[in-house]
Amino acid sequence: MKKIEHIGIAVKDLEEANKTYKALLGAEHYKTEKVGSEGVSTSFFKIGDSKIELLAATNAESPIAKFIAKRGEGIHHLAFAVDNIEAEIKRLQTEGFVLLNDAPKKGADNKMIAFLHPKSSNGVLVELCQEIIPSQEFAEKKGL
DSSP states (O other), rough: OEEEEEEEEEOOOOHHHHHHHHHHTTTSEEEEEEEEGEEEEEEEEETTEEEEEEEEETTTTSHHHHHHHHSEEEEEEEEEEEOOHHHHHHHHHHHHHOOSSSSSESSSTTTEEEOOGGGGGTTTTTTEEEEEEEEHHHHHHHHH
């Protein structure tokens, strides 16, 4: 693991949360993105080397909608940057961690992602993130 990549925060209303975090951090979000496979709209803020990802559900079945219904708004996950997500998944499985994804998938902010089950990490949903380099993305689109 290289560093904390971002902290994910579940919100009910992305526009209102953007206003709140703009006032709190003194900066505009730098990016919004929908991730259809996860049923979320995201918004990213960058402060120094740190990032905050706001996540709002786009449908009632999304993991974020279920999280908010059960726990309310708040910190959803802690994300770590990794150099090789597939190797990190294997290493963590060997260490006894339970993964929600056996293989990485495309996430927001140009990342390949995978999640650890919170039961195996002291109640914290942990996300692994690997930057997608242009040659990787090209190979994925071509099915290579």
